[in-house]
Amino acid sequence: MIIRHIFLLGALAGVSACGGGLSTGGSGPGVTRSGVVTAAADGSIPTASDAEQLSVRSVNLGGYGATYAVQSRGNDVSARAALVNPQIFNVVTTSGRATFDTNYSLSEIRNTATSREITDAEGSLPITIDFATGRVQGQGDGLRVAGQMMAGSAGFTGTTTWRGIEGDLRGRADEGNLVGAFAGNAPTSVYAGAIEGFVPSTIP
Numbered sequence: 304m305i306i307r308h309i310f311l312l313g314a315l316a317g318v319s320a321c322g323g324g325l326s327t328g329g330s331g332p333g334v335t336r337s338g339v340v341t342a343a344a345d346g347s348i349p350t351a352s353d354a355e356q357l358s359v360r361s362v363n364l365g366g367y368g369a370t371y372a373v374q375s376r377g378n379d380v381s382a383r384a385a386l387v388n389p390q391i392f393n394v395v396t397t398s399g400r401a402t403f404d405t406n407y408s409l410s411e412i413r414n415t416a417t418s419r420e421i422t423d424a425e426g427s428l429p430i431t432i433d434f435a436t437g438r439v440q441g442q443g444d445g446l447r448v449a450g451q452m453m454a455g456s457a458g459f460t461g462t463t464t465w466r467g468i469e470g471d472l473r474g475r476a477d478e479g480n481l482v483g484a485f486a487g488n489a490p491t492s493v494y495a496g497a498i499e500g501f502v503p504s505t506i507p
Contacts (some may be wrong), residue, residue, distance in 0.1 A: 333378030333492045335415055335493045337486035339473040342385035348372040349383075358421050362482070362497040367391040369484040369497035373410045373421065380415045382495035384484035392457040392475035392482075396434045401502045403481045407446055409465065409496025420500040428498060432459075432476055436455050439476075448472055448483075448498070463487060465494055478502065 343349050347370065350356065354376040359368035371384035408425040412418075426444025437452035439459050450461020450472055461472040463485040470487020477503050486495035 319439050333380065333415070335380050335382075335488040335490065337382040337470060337488040337493050337495060338384075339468050339471045339484050340385050341485055342370060342387050346370060346387040348374075348385055350374060352500070354381075354422075357412070357419065360408060360410060360423075360497075361387070362408065363387075363501050364480075364482060364499055367482060368499065369482055371410065371484060371486065371495035371497055373412055373493060373495060375419070380412055380419075382410070382412075382486045382488060382493035384486045384495040384497065386473060386475065386482065386484050388457070389482070391477045392477055394477045395455060395457055396476075396478050398435050399478070400433045400435070401430065401478060403432070403441075403476070404503050405430045405441065405481060405495035405498050405500030407444075407496055407498045409446070409485075409494050411465070411492065411494035413492045415493065417498060424496075427498070428500075430481060430498070430500060432481075434478075439474075446496075448485075452476070454461070463496075466492070468492055468494065472493065474498070 326344050354374045362368040367388040373382050388481040405428045407428045411422045412427045428443040430441030441448045447464040450459045452459045463470040468489045472485040474483030478480035483498040
């Protein structure tokens with residue numbers, strides 16, 4: 304696992320929150336929120352005009368992928384992620400089991416009440432999908448995922464766990480490829496990221 308720390312300078316005390324959206328309407332520590340959203344037409348994360356993008360990253364897999372961002376708006380901090388062109392996965396697999404050679408990347412801010420220290424992390428995350436039961440599970444390099452394929456679809460939903468903080472997971476998978484977007488938060492932390500993988504071998 305690779306972890307990089309980025310410190311964004313600037314005092315938070317006395318900064319007024321902007322109106323609307325994620326705003327708390329006052330100074331002092333704000334709120335933290337996260338979620339998997341629908342990407343804009345250009346593949347970007349929808350953003351309020353007065354929000355500051357603290358970290359924006361994407362995974363481009365040749366026509367599809369995922370993108371994620373950590374944003375601030377006044378004192379409030381949010382983490383969002385989205386799938387890009389997920390409709391490319393249009394083959395529904397209902398039998399067999401596959402283990403995906405998967406990697407993840409994410410951006411996180413901890414201690415949001417006192418700092419804007421961004422942690423960028425990436426690592427290996429083997430994921431196994433039992434297409435007969437729809438069960439999705441994987442764990443590696445500090446990140447854990449668990450989910451379920453949606454009936455009659457190549458999509459799956461579930462949860463992620465990073466540093467003990469649970470998040471939402473959305474993804475698409477077929478017999479050969481997988482992509483996912485995830486985001487989570489705690490009272491003073493937010494994170495968002497992407498996973499992408501392929502199957503080096505299929506288990507009958």
